[in-house]
Amino acid sequence: MNYFLNLVTSGLVIGALYGLVAMGFAIVYRATGMVNFAQGEVMMLIAYISFSLATIPGIGFGPLLAAVLAIAVLLGLAIDRVFIRPMLGEPMFSRVMVTIGLAVVIRSTVILIWGVEPTAFPRPFGNTVIRFAGLALYPGQIFAMVVLAVLCLLMWLFFSRSRIGIAMRATSNNETTALLMGINVKRISAIAWALSAVFAAFAGLTFCLMFSLEPEISQMGLRGFPATILGGLDSVIGGAFGGLVIGVVENLAGGYLGRGLKEIAGFVLIIVVLMVKPYGLFGQREIERV
Secondary structure, three states: OHHHHHHHHHHHHHHHHHHHHHHHHHHHHHHHOOOOOOHHHHHHHHHHHHHHHHOOOOOOHHHHHHHHHHHHHHHHHHHHHHHHHHHOOOOHHHHHHHHHHHHHHHHHHHHHHHOOOOEOOOOOOOOOOEEEOOEEEOHHHHHHHHHHHHHHHHHHHHHHHOHHHHHHHHHHHOHHHHHHOOOOHHHHHHHHHHHHHHHHHHHHHHHHHHOOEOHHHHHHHHHHHHHHHHHOOOOHHHHHHHHHHHHHHHHHHHHHOOHHHHHHHHHHHHHHHHHHOOOOOOOOOOOOOO
C-alpha cells in the first residue's frame, strides 16, 4: 500500500509540473486560438535567468520569486509585441510557425550563454525530507503542488470575477463580437502571453528546486502539451487537472507495468479520453485548426 501511495504522490508532483506548463498553453489558446510551441523554451529561459539571479549573494527566495515573475511578465509582453502582434491577420499556420522558430532561437541563445552542462540550482528550502503518513517529500515537491493549487484558485477567480477574465472569455468565444462590444483584443492577447510566461516561470522554478538545471528542461513543454489536450485546449484549470492525471498514470504504469510503458501511458490515456470526449475533459468548444 505504501508503494502505491508513494507512486501516486510522486506522480502528483511531476503532474503539477505538467499542469503548470499546460496552463500556459491553455491561457494563450483561450485568448488567441493559437498554440504556443515555444512554451517549454520560455520555461527554460526563465529557469536560467532564475539561476543567475539566485547566485546573487544575500538574495532571499521572496525577492528572487518577485524578480523572476516581473521578468516573466516583461518577457511575455515582449513576445506578444515583437513576434505575435505583427502576425495578426495572417493564417494560423504562419503564426504557429513563428512560435516554433522562436523556440529554436531561445534554445540556441540559452546554450550560447549558459552552456549545456547540468547545473545545481540553490535550494532555498533545504533538502530536509518531510515525512507524513508514511510518505517522504522534499520541500521543493510540496512547493510545486502548493503553487499549482494556488494558481488554479487564482485562475478561477480571474475568469469568474475579474473584468479582464470575463473579457478574455468573451474574446475566446467570439473575437468579432468582442471587438464590436469594445473589448481591446490586442490588450487581451498581451495579458494572455504575460500570464503564459508567469506559468512558465513557476514551472521552471519548481523544476529547478527538484532537479538539476539543463537545456533539456525545455522538453517539459512537449511533456506538458498532452495534459493540455486531455484537460481541453480552452480550459486553463482543465490543463492543471490533466497534468495531475497524466503524472499519476505515468507513474503507476512505470511502477507496475515497467518503465518502458511509462512514456506512452499518458498518450494511451489521451487517445481513450478523446475517443469519448473529442474536446478533452473540460473543453467546451471546437478546437480550430492550427
